[in-house]
Amino acid sequence: MLLGYTIDLSENDFYMYGDDIILDDCARYGDIYSINKVSETLKIKSKKNIFYIRDGFTIVSEQFKLFCEKENYAGLEFVSLPNSKGFYWFKINNIIEYDTERKKTRFINYNEDCKGYEEIIGRKIWNIV
DSSP states (O other), rough: OOOOOOOOOOOOOOOOOSTTTOOOGGGGSSOOHHOOOSSSOOOOOOOSEEETTTOEEEEEEEEHHHHHHHHHHHHHHEETTSSSTTEEEEOOOOOOOOOOOTTEEEEEEETTTTTTEEEEEEGGGGGGO
């Protein structure tokens, strides 16, 4: 019986937010899901099926997308990258509980106007147990 898969991510030296996307002053207090924009000009040159880029986006290939669709995984979203055919921003919309006190998560520089923190520092999600 298969219980799940382990995915090992590596970083690629790309940024989603370059000169073609203008972010407002509050963007630094939000997260990539709330900003919800992808670059029109980002050109991914990779042979990897899954990796993350410098500003926190997880990028996946068409092959990875098809695998997830075949397995009927719930809560996943694949946002096309206009200038990188066959690559997608991989959004996981499933929500799990995370004990910020037990994991000693630090919330740094709350901005009242933007209703968010400049930084949130904590353990990786797979260190919850």
